[in-house]
Amino acid sequence: MTHDFDTPVSREGTASLKYEGRETYFGTKDITPVWVADMDFAAPVAVTRALVGRAEHTIYGYTEYPESMFISMQDWFKTRHNWEIDRESIVMCPGVVPSIYAAITALTEVGDKVIIQPPVYHPFFTAVTDTQRTLVENPLRLEGNHYQMDLEHLAECAEAGAKFLVLCSPHNPVGRVWRQSELEGLLEVARRYGLTIISDEIHADLIFPGQKHLAITTLADDVSIITTVSPSKTFNIPGLGLSAMVISDKAQRKAIKQVFSQWHVSNMNPFSICGFEAAYQHGEAWLKDLMLYLKITKETVKFYLKESLPDITVVESEGTYLLWLDCRKMAMKDVELHHFFIEQAKVAMSPGTLFGIAGSGFMRLNIAAPRSLIMMVLKSIRSAYIS
Numbered sequence: 001m002t003h004d005f006d007t008p009v010s011r012e013g014t015a016s017l018k019y020e021g022r023e024t025y026f027g028t029k030d031i032t033p034v035w036v037a038d039m040d041f042a043a044p045v046a047v048t049r050a051l052v053g054r055a056e057h058t059i060y061g062y063t064e065y066p067e068s069m070f071i072s073m074q075d076w077f078k079t080r081h082n083w084e085i086d087r088e089s090i091v092m093c094p095g096v097v098p099s100i101y102a103a104i105t106a107l108t109e110v111g112d113k114v115i116i117q118p119p120v121y122h123p124f125f126t127a128v129t130d131t132q133r134t135l136v137e138n139p140l141r142l143e144g145n146h147y148q149m150d151l152e153h154l155a156e157c158a159e160a161g162a163k164f165l166v167l168c169s170p171h172n173p174v175g176r177v178w179r180q181s182e183l184e185g186l187l188e189v190a191r192r193y194g195l196t197i198i199s200d201e202i203h204a205d206l207i208f209p210g211q212k213h214l215a216i217t218t219l220a221d222d223v224s225i226i227t228t229v230s231p232s233k234t235f236n237i238p239g240l241g242l243s244a245m246v247i248s249d250k251a252q253r254k255a256i257k258q259v260f261s262q263w264h265v266s267n268m269n270p271f272s273i274c275g276f277e278a279a280y281q282h283g284e285a286w287l288k289d290l291m292l293y294l295k296i297t298k299e300t301v302k303f304y305l306k307e308s309l310p311d312i313t314v315v316e317s318e319g320t321y322l323l324w325l326d327c328r329k330m331a332m333k334d335v336e337l338h339h340f341f342i343e344q345a346k347v348a349m350s351p352g353t354l355f356g357i358a359g360s361g362f363m364r365l366n367i368a369a370p371r372s373l374i375m376m377v378l379k380s381i382r383s384a385y386i387s
């Protein structure tokens with residue numbers, strides 16, 4: 001491994017949400033932050049060089065999306081995901097969450113039923129409720145230590161009139177990388193009931209060895225699918241804020257562009273564009289090392305908990321750097337659990353209930369930090385729990 005993920009990089013003085021936001025979100029700064037989904041690792045050097053190079057130019061005027069940026073993205077998805085993306089189907093956006101809001105706004109009406117699959121990334125809930133659509137939950141099923149989709153229930157939701165599904169693939173927080181058979185089952189329901197799918201694939205490149213992410217749109221050309229992607233999670237540049245939607249249907253593209261235009265969302269800043277392009281163009285070797293590092297960390301966490309704190313188990317995780325911890329054996333109510341981690345263990349994790357009621361009894365641990373910090377977190381939890 002040529003990249004160093006062990007040496008801590010101080011985030012002091014960068015107004016980072018993860019560190020500076022502890023006071024606001026957890027009421028104290030005296031707590032180790034393993035919550036919001038960004039990494040405590042330096043981004044690939046090529047990204048930093050590109051940003052510094054652009055900064056040195058000294059004029060930061062209005063900026064167009066250069067063709068080279070689109071090519072870097074198309075090459076990345078073709079090489080890594082066997083997905084040929086038409087240039088004309090790409091619509092740029094300041095983030096994946098705004099893309100979901102825009103797609104729901106453009107393609108559904110107020111009151112329409114929109115399905116999500118909890119426990120799931122919390123803005124999926126608000127993307128439906130903030131736009132005055134009707135939230136329909138198709139909860140995932142925990143079987144053993146592994147989450148599955150409930151396709152029968154999904155079909156019932158569609159039968160009851162839902163026409164739109166927000167898919168999380170890979171899934172945050174449960175860490176599933178959906179298999180081809182599962183996605184095909186989902187597509188079959190979508191086909192039968194005329195469901196439109198918006199597939200959030202922001203975690204598509206954070207896949208553990210042995211698993212393979214499949215872009216759902218590559219599996220069907222007779223189902224209405226919009227995909228959102230971004231290098232932001234993969235290369236630790238979420239603060240730069242730029243993502244892409246892939247919308248092959250011309251009418252849908254027009255409707256979504258119209259929403260962006262009404263919101264006056266126009267071109268992004270030159271740094272986002274530089275970071276996006278450099279990451280997709282030069283980030284591959286860094287990513288390979290990152291996933292090896294995360295895999296070892298994940299195994300270390302599993303081993304430690306199994307041996308030293310068996311009341312917490314790690315739900316089987318196939319991708320993302322977010323581990324879904326099953327804390328139900330600790331036999332605490334959610335409020336107590338939250339209180340225990342903050343007040344006693346002094347660890348800032350995301351509470352499971354943030355991801356819906358199905359997250360009750362769970363916590364989400366972000367392991368994208370030097371392993372020494374993650375070990376410190378586990379030891380603090382253990383000593384608080386046994387004392």
Ligand SMILES: Cc1ncc(COP(=O)(O)O)c(C=O)c1O
Nearest residue numbers: 037095096097098121172200202
């Ligand atoms: C599934 C998922 N979608 C979207 C986002 C955020 O995307 P953005 O910052 O581009 O809006 C996250 C961040 O954690 C995420 O996990």
